[in-house]
Amino acid sequence: MLTESVSATVKLFFREAIARAVSESMRRDDRIILLGQDAGRFGGAYKEFSGLYGEFGPDRVRDTPVAEAAMVGLGVGAAAAGLRPLVSITYMDFLMLGLDPLVNYAAKARFKTGGQITTPIVVKTTAGARGQGVAHSQCIEAWMMAVPGLKVVAPSTPADACGLLKSALTDSGPVLFVDHKRLFSTAGEVPLAESFVPIGEALVRRTGTHVTITAHSYMTRIALTAAEHLAEEGVSCEIIDLRSLAPMDVETIAQSAGRTGALLTLEEGQLTCGIGAEIAFRIRELVGPIRMARVGALRAPVSSNPVLEAACVPSADRVIGAIRRLLNN
Amino acid sequence: MDRLALLRRMMLIRSFESALAxxxxxxxxxxxxxxxxxxxxxxxxxxxxxxxxxxGRSIAPSLARGLDPGAVMAELLGRIAGPNRGKAGRGHMAQPAAGFFGAHAVVGGNLAIAAGVALALQQRRSTAISVCVFGDGACGSGALHETLNIAALWKLPLLLVCDNNQIAIATPREQALAAARLSDLAAPFGIAAVTVDGTDVISVRDSATGLIANIRAGQGPGFLECISERFFSHSTATRETRSAAEMEVVWSRCPILRLTGQLRAEGVLASGAMEELQHDTDRQVLHAIAFAEASPFPNSAEALSHVD
Structure with missing residues (x-):
C-alpha cells in the first residue's frame, strides 16, 4: 500500500493516455512526427491525437490522404533516413494496404543491410469489433507476429497504452502498436510521472490458482469479467495480460500455467494459426502436457449486424463456459 | 564529369556485367x-x-553512384566484403553513407520509401534531395500514384526517374500501361516532368540537372522518364522473348556507342583511346572479382544477426 500512496496517478481515458504519450515523446524528441488520416486538426478518429496539432503544428502532425501504402512507406523511408515517425492507420483492416513497406522493407532493413539501416517507425492501428462490419473489425495481430523483425504490442489499460507507446517511440523498431475501438472510452489510473512500460513483458492482471488465462487488448477486460463470475463459483483464475505479442513473455505464462496446470488462451481474432495456437505450443514445450483450451472468434467474418457480431467474437459467457469444460475434463 | 569520364563509367558498368554474367x-x-x-x-x-x-536492377545505379566495384561484386557474389556483408545481394544492396540509400526488389516498393527519405531531408531543412530510379514495370503500381500525390502536396525534395526500358520481364510497356508517355503520369499532380532519350547520357544529365535545380529551390518533386533499352533478358535466369529482328533494333541503341560516336566525330577521342579505356575498365573489373573472391561467405550464424 505504501508504494501506491507514493506513486501518484491520474485518471485518464485510454484515448487521453495515447495523446499524452505522443505529446511527451514529441517534446522530448524532435525527430518524432505523426502521419495519419485526420490526425491533425480533427485530432484522430477517436480523439486520441487531440491537442497534438495545436502543440506541434502542421510540420510534425501531418494529415495524409487516404493512401495507406504510401503513408507507411513514407514513414518507413523517413525512419530509415533518421526520423522517428508515428504512422496512424485508422483500422487494422487497412493495414493490409500498407503491409508491403512494413513487412518487406522495415522488418528486414537492419538484416538486409547488415545493420546499416534501421527503421524506428511505430505504426499505430485500431483493431476489434464495434458495429463496423466485415472490413472494419478484424484482429490480425497473429499475422504480424509471424514476421521476423517486427514487434507487436497491444495494451489493455490507459497506463500500458501510455507506457508502451512511449517505449515504442524510443525503440529501434519497427513496432506495431495495436489498440481497440472498445478501449478508447475506458478509463484507468496512469502514473503522473513520465513512465515507460518495457516491450516484451506480460503482466499478471489477476492472481489465481485453478487456471491461467492469457489475453491482450480488449479481451483482457472480457477475461477479467469472466474471472469475477467464476470466482463466485469458487473457480480461481489467473489472468495474464500479454501486452507485448512479439516478443512474447512466454516465461511469465509458463510460470503461471505450470502452477495452475490449466491454460485458456483468449483472443478476438481467428483461432487458426492464432495467438492461442502459438502460446499453447510454446507452453507445451516448456511445461509439458497440461489441460488447454482456446477461445477466439468464430471462423466467419464479423458482421456489423449486432446479433451476428456478438455471436462471432468472444464474450465473458463463452470464456466461462470454456473454463468450466476445461476444468471439468 | 567530363564526357570521357562519363564514357569510362558506362564502360565500367558494361564490362562489370559482362564478367559477372x-x-x-x-x-x-x-x-x-x-x-x-x-x-x-x-x-x-x-x-x-x-x-x-x-x-532490384541495381548494378548500374550503384556503380554510377561511385560505389567500389570490388565491394559491389562481393555483395553480388554473397561475400562479406560487400557493403551489406553479402546479405542484401542485387535486390537490396545499400550504402547510405556513400549516398546510395539502396535497392529494393519489390517493383514500385522503393517509391514511397524514397519519398520518406525526402520527407526526412525536408524536415531537417537539408538541401539534399532523394532520387528514386524505377522501371516502366513500376508505373502500373498504385504506389506510384500515392507517392506522386503526397510528394506534390508536400513539395518533397524528390526526383523520380523512370528508367523505361520498354519491357517488364516479357510484357511490352504498351501492353501494360495506358499512358502515352510515362512522364504524363506526373502531369495531373502538377509535377515538372520530362521525357528524354535514355541512351543519350548527356541529355539525361542535363535534364536531371534542370529538374534538380527546381527541386532544391523548394518547388517540389520532379519526374524524369528516360527511354532506354534492355540488352539482355529480364534476368540472367530468364529466357529472352524478343525476336532477333527486335533485338537488332534494341542493340542499335547503345549509349556507349552513341557517346563514342559523338566524341570521335568531334575528334575528342583519339584513335586507340577506346582500346585503352576498354583495357582499363576490364582490368578494374578483374581487380573487383579478385577482391570479391578473396572474401569469404558469411558464417551461417549470420542468418540470425540483425534480425531483432
Missing amino acids: KRRDHGFQLLSSGAEGVAVGLCDALRNEDQLLCS
Whole structure:
C-alpha cells in the first residue's frame, strides 16, 4: 500500500493516455512526427491525437490522404533516413494496404543491410469489433507476429497504452502498436510521472490458482469479467495480460500455467494459426502436457449486424463456459 | 564529369556485367546493359549528400553512384566484403553513407520509401534531395500514384526517374500501361516532368540537372522518364522473348556507342583511346572479382544477426 500512496496517478481515458504519450515523446524528441488520416486538426478518429496539432503544428502532425501504402512507406523511408515517425492507420483492416513497406522493407532493413539501416517507425492501428462490419473489425495481430523483425504490442489499460507507446517511440523498431475501438472510452489510473512500460513483458492482471488465462487488448477486460463470475463459483483464475505479442513473455505464462496446470488462451481474432495456437505450443514445450483450451472468434467474418457480431467474437459467457469444460475434463 | 569520364563509367558498368554474367555462382542477376546512360547521366547531376534509391536492377545505379566495384561484386557474389556483408545481394544492396540509400526488389516498393527519405531531408531543412530510379514495370503500381500525390502536396525534395526500358520481364510497356508517355503520369499532380532519350547520357544529365535545380529551390518533386533499352533478358535466369529482328533494333541503341560516336566525330577521342579505356575498365573489373573472391561467405550464424 505504501508504494501506491507514493506513486501518484491520474485518471485518464485510454484515448487521453495515447495523446499524452505522443505529446511527451514529441517534446522530448524532435525527430518524432505523426502521419495519419485526420490526425491533425480533427485530432484522430477517436480523439486520441487531440491537442497534438495545436502543440506541434502542421510540420510534425501531418494529415495524409487516404493512401495507406504510401503513408507507411513514407514513414518507413523517413525512419530509415533518421526520423522517428508515428504512422496512424485508422483500422487494422487497412493495414493490409500498407503491409508491403512494413513487412518487406522495415522488418528486414537492419538484416538486409547488415545493420546499416534501421527503421524506428511505430505504426499505430485500431483493431476489434464495434458495429463496423466485415472490413472494419478484424484482429490480425497473429499475422504480424509471424514476421521476423517486427514487434507487436497491444495494451489493455490507459497506463500500458501510455507506457508502451512511449517505449515504442524510443525503440529501434519497427513496432506495431495495436489498440481497440472498445478501449478508447475506458478509463484507468496512469502514473503522473513520465513512465515507460518495457516491450516484451506480460503482466499478471489477476492472481489465481485453478487456471491461467492469457489475453491482450480488449479481451483482457472480457477475461477479467469472466474471472469475477467464476470466482463466485469458487473457480480461481489467473489472468495474464500479454501486452507485448512479439516478443512474447512466454516465461511469465509458463510460470503461471505450470502452477495452475490449466491454460485458456483468449483472443478476438481467428483461432487458426492464432495467438492461442502459438502460446499453447510454446507452453507445451516448456511445461509439458497440461489441460488447454482456446477461445477466439468464430471462423466467419464479423458482421456489423449486432446479433451476428456478438455471436462471432468472444464474450465473458463463452470464456466461462470454456473454463468450466476445461476444468471439468 | 567530363564526357570521357562519363564514357569510362558506362564502360565500367558494361564490362562489370559482362564478367559477372559469365559466372555461374551468383544465383542470377538483373543486368543494366543498355541503360548505363540513365544511371551515369543521373548520378552526374547529383551531389554527395543526395540519396539514390533504385529497383532490384541495381548494378548500374550503384556503380554510377561511385560505389567500389570490388565491394559491389562481393555483395553480388554473397561475400562479406560487400557493403551489406553479402546479405542484401542485387535486390537490396545499400550504402547510405556513400549516398546510395539502396535497392529494393519489390517493383514500385522503393517509391514511397524514397519519398520518406525526402520527407526526412525536408524536415531537417537539408538541401539534399532523394532520387528514386524505377522501371516502366513500376508505373502500373498504385504506389506510384500515392507517392506522386503526397510528394506534390508536400513539395518533397524528390526526383523520380523512370528508367523505361520498354519491357517488364516479357510484357511490352504498351501492353501494360495506358499512358502515352510515362512522364504524363506526373502531369495531373502538377509535377515538372520530362521525357528524354535514355541512351543519350548527356541529355539525361542535363535534364536531371534542370529538374534538380527546381527541386532544391523548394518547388517540389520532379519526374524524369528516360527511354532506354534492355540488352539482355529480364534476368540472367530468364529466357529472352524478343525476336532477333527486335533485338537488332534494341542493340542499335547503345549509349556507349552513341557517346563514342559523338566524341570521335568531334575528334575528342583519339584513335586507340577506346582500346585503352576498354583495357582499363576490364582490368578494374578483374581487380573487383579478385577482391570479391578473396572474401569469404558469411558464417551461417549470420542468418540470425540483425534480425531483432
